[in-house]
Amino acid sequence: MPYKGTPSVIPGTIQAEDFDIGGEGVAYHDLDAGNNGGRYRPSESVDIQTTTDTGGGYNVGWMEAGEWLQYTVNVATTGTYDLDVRVAANGNGGTFHIEFNGVDKTGSMVIPNTAGGKRGRRSGRRESA
Numbered sequence: 001m002p003y004k005g006t007p008s009v010i011p012g013t014i015q016a017e018d019f020d021i022g023g024e025g026v027a028y029h030d031l032d033a034g035n036n037g038g039r040y041r042p043s044e045s046v047d048i049q050t051t052t053d054t055g056g057g058y059n060v061g062w063m064e065a066g067e068w069l070q071y072t073v074n075v076a077t078t079g080t081y082d083l084d085v086r087v088a089a090n091g092n093g094g095t096f097h098i099e100f101n102g103v104d105k106t107g108s109m110v111i112p113n114t115a116g117g118k119r120g121r122r123s124g125r126r127e128s129a
Contacts, residue, residue, distance in 0.1 A: 007074040011081055016060040017048050019069040028069045036062045088114040
């Protein structure tokens with residue numbers, strides 16, 4: 001179930017902190033209990049903190065291998081879209097991928113070492129939806 005009641009529209013922007021409603025094992029999987037950042041959705045066990053970006057907002061942090069977030073989306077028109085993801089890491093070796101209906105659409109995407117979890121960089125790719 002979408003967090004704000006209606007699916008996010010593609011093309012469009014999906015905020016990481018707006019993952020679906022449903023809890024552990026349904027809308028997300030998080031390996032530790034509680035929200036380490038303590039912000040935005042404090043009753044969920046996804047780690048969300050306030051971002052230091054211009055314009056403010058939130059970011060999901062403290063991610064570990066095997067954790068995931070689920071989003072309900074409405075793809076306006078089937079086609080190929082530009083994917084622009086803001087990522088950050090306090091070290092080397094992090095990866096992630098994007099799935100649609102359980103199918104990996106991006107393959108492994110590397111998260112660059114940004115020397116901090118709040119210092120994001122954008123990573124882009126064209127993918128079919």
